[in-house]
């Protein structure tokens with residue numbers, strides 16, 4: 001039985017969630033002169049949410065910078081967003097956030113985040129995205145160090161579990177080690193991420209397929225902050241049932257596998273379900289983002305499992321993965337090791353090879369032994385639900401009015417601009433930009 005010990009304390013700005021959005025909010029609010037408390041649900045070793053797994057973020061820029069070549073204008077950024085969302089976005093808010101992206105790289109650098117210099121030559125050319133030196137883990141470590149140096153009070157293993165919004169202050173409940181602390185804050189920034197790690201939320205989004213969906217990122221994205229805001233009267237945003245689902249190695253961990261369990265070699269092989277049936281044309285989309293089309297296809301398979309089958313030629317072209325593929329000298333043996341119907345697999349591959357031989361050199365047959373395979377499950381990055389915000393990142397209530405004293409930043413507000421599809425590097429940009437805005441506005445509001 002948990003013990004409830006009640007204490008009360010006060011602060012100008014309370015930030016819930018200690019990843020990109022919450023850290024940027026805390027640093028910005030503290031720099032604006034507010035006293036700031038940041039509560040992070042995860043223990044210290046697992047702080048930093050999904051941001052720990054990120055590699056790069058997208059910025060608009062009018063000319064070369066130390067981290068990006070050429071130009072990538074605000075209009076081009078917006079056009080890319082409109083394309084992937086099929087126009088289903090809040091354009092005014094999108095423009096505001098895209099404009100703010102122009103200043104976010106130097107701001108992060110000024111706050112200790114190290115960015116990959118262009119001339120290092122180790123990463124793919126990208127004029128749209130800046131790569132984080134040391135990845136998202138180094139980014140969050142740097143922002144935690146800056147927050148601490150600025151005097152932000154940080155508590156780990158501390159979950160926001162209650163929120164009452166009052167006209168003059170907010171009353172928050174923070175659970176830690178079976179105790180509940182009551183905190184009074186002049187303003188609150190909720191930056192607690194999405195709901196993709198909550199099994200019930202996943203069932204609501206994806207039905208029975210949810211049972212086998214792997215959570216690619218933090219298990220602490222339980223949607224608690226989202227539900228607290230709903231209960232406090234906030235206006236929901238986005239659509240249940242949509243999410244970013246990718247193909248991941250079925251042998252990886254059920255949570256927090258990150259990017260190394262993602263399987264990207266699909267255009268070099270064939271993907272079959274356990275009955276040996278091919279799911280779709282593997283070569284129809286070979287863009288770098290093709291893997292995001294495969295998550296939903298795998299989720300629709302019997303048992304939500306599929307298999308990428310390659311030969312040595314295909315294997316040679318695939319990116320390295322955390323776990324090596326299953327290999328076998330013959331297709332029948334491979335089928336046996338994977339638990340696929342061997343006769344059906346032979347027939348499917350035979351048909352593919354016949355068609356490939358007819359279409360050469362556009363498509364190569366798969367026949368250079370030993371054969372290799374990865375078992376695949378759908379892995380969720382995020383869902384497309386959240387909370388409505390205005391241009392100051394203030395939470396919008398169901399009657400359309402802005403919430404007194406409550407702001408939202410990061411994944412929890414991403415659905416305002418991203419209700420479908422995805423653009424590489426957009427997640428961290430939205431988190432950093434909205435976090436910075438929310439922190440500055442919350443600090444100013446607290447000083448009124």
Ligand SMILES: Cc1cc2nc3c(=O)[nH]c(=O)nc-3n(C[C@H](O)[C@H](O)[C@H](O)COP(=O)(O)OP(=O)(O)OC[C@H]3O[C@@H](n4cnc5c(N)ncnc54)[C@H](O)[C@@H]3O)c2cc1C
Nearest residue numbers: 017019021041049050051055160193217410411425427428
């Ligand atoms: C494997 C993977 C790779 C990715 N790669 C990229 C990439 O390269 N580029 C990119 O732009 N995006 C990437 N993303 C998406 C990106 O990581 C997220 O969009 C972004 O990090 C969201 O930041 P956030 O601060 O809003 O939320 P999160 O990073 O999800 O963090 C939420 C935080 O809130 C805490 N929390 C949750 N509930 C509570 C509560 N009730 N009280 C207190 N704390 C709470 C959690 O512990 C966590 O620290 C990737 C995601 C994954 C999973």
